[in-house]
Amino acid sequence: MANKPKIGLVLANVPAYSETFFNSKIKGLQENGFDVILFSSSKSKVSHPTCKTIFAPNFDLRFSLIFEFIFIFINCLKNLKATYKLLKLNRKDGLSVKSSIKNIFINSHFLPYKLSWLHFGFGTMALQSENVAKAIGSKMAVSFRGFDLYIYPAKFPNCYQLLFSKNVIYHVLSDEMKNTLIEYGVSAESINKITPAINVDFFQPSIKYETKNSVFQFITIGRLHWKKGLEYTLEAFSILKKQNIPFHYTIIGEGIEREKLMFAVHQLNLHSNVTFVGKISHNDVKNILEKSDFYIQYSIQEGFCNAVLEAQAIGLLCIVSDADGLSENVLHEKTGWVVPKRNPPLLAERIVKTIALSEAEKIKIRENAMDRVKREFNLTKQMELFKAFYSF
CATH class of the missing domain: 3.40.50.2000 (Glycogen Phosphorylase B;)
Structure with a gap:
């Protein structure tokens, strides 16, 4: 396929071997003609074995901070159009110039990539990145999986107010979660339920089942x-x-x-x-x-x-x-x-x-x-x- 649709998948960490959901999704997308780029906030910077992995800037390591800023500055210059568009979108949302520039720094690793979709794997991953998909000319998707929809907003009320005002397609795991998003004012047409799935060939009984234990x-x-x-x-x-x-x-x-x-x-x-x-x-x-x-x-x-x-x-x-x-x-x-x-x-x-x-x-x-x-x-x-x- 000459022009594979490109999916940017945004996760906090590179999925470990045991994290079957994301690994199965990456493998499935690749087998079905999609190009997957993984964006990660991991500090370890260990790449995924099967797809290109891009790491977010790390502002925690003081000794390398100057190199991070140089890299960010070069990235922004090389992608001036996307950088300027992100600045304008942030200012339109009411962010100050200082906060808008800080936001550009946080999202600078996305700017060079032309994607069909930028898909945030958890709702919390989209916070402070609500405008970056539009800035780089891609569609935006966000998955909610449980903690991010029910527990995180209890700790931080109105945290998704800006996100819910954007043009986003949402993925949820259940009808219950879909109804919760609708209660937040999200349009039902923009919410897709796709439940988890498992390898049913692996998880099947090797013996005929019965209650076989006295204890x-x-x-x-x-x-x-x-x-x-x-x-x-x-x-x-x-x-x-x-x-x-x-x-x-x-x-x-x-x-x-x-x-x-x-x-x-x-x-x-x-x-x-x-x-x-x-x-x-x-x-x-x-x-x-x-x-x-x-x-x-x-x-x-x-x-x-x-x-x-x-x-x-x-x-x-x-x-x-x-x-x-x-x-x-x-x-x-x-x-x-x-x-x-x-x-x-x-x-x-x-x-x-x-x-x-x-x-x-x-x-x-x-x-x-x-x-x-x-x-x-x-x-x-x-x-x-x-x-x-x-x-x-």
Whole structure:
């Protein structure tokens, strides 16, 4: 293809090997005739292995600051038209001359590139860059994934006021997120829902599924962060322990809440029932999933959650909270169960009821979930939707 459509993807960090969503998206776009340039704010400056990587200026290192400014100055001179247009757009938005120039410095790494789309991978990445796409003559897209739409604005009210006034096409993970943007005044026609997807060929059971453990095996995968609701989950399991229900709960992932959660395990007397595995490979995750019976995702806030899709694809019975996109990920009493968040007794009650189901009832739910994930949340379907997205 002589003139490949160029997509500039803006992320805070270069996706690691384990970050399958962005890596799958980059690979899929490349295989479908798109040229992808990754723009990153990473300080490590380790490039992505499969696409050109451009790094934002680093103003933190004093000894190299003069070289950054020289590079920025040369960049602006070489791209004078885009620089001047960005200055005019910033001034039109009411920024002072000083703030407008500072904004040009922040966005100088975008100026040399002629792109079909400049796509900010998270809403927060678009802050202070609301005018740069128009300045370089590209269309602008912004993805919202959860934290950036629900938690960040709670800390910084009106942070997206300028962004929402611009001509932007938005990507969201769920109808819930689409409705939230509409409440902010964003036009429904400019919002596209494209859910996460997984490798359904990899995440499928290697054995016929059944509840096979005399000690019921539960699992959660995710960052050890307060929004994952893990403390509420542990409180629910403490109720099960008091009822003498035999269980073991495995938590896969690392994060800032590990010490707090380990102390909760201590206070709730769950030492022999809970294991923190830490961060492990996809193959190891799949192996543990296959040895488990139930998956729990009792989050306080959750954009959608790939791990729940993976668990359903493997054949686990999934119990999730009603946080944001989870009730679209799991269909209540059809492919799993949805429980109101922040209510450990209610979660415990649901777990007990699920354990008590007949094997025939469990098989029906499992098969419904596996079929739906394979049909609706595969990478091929997702890429077709993104191809349509960039044809807007």
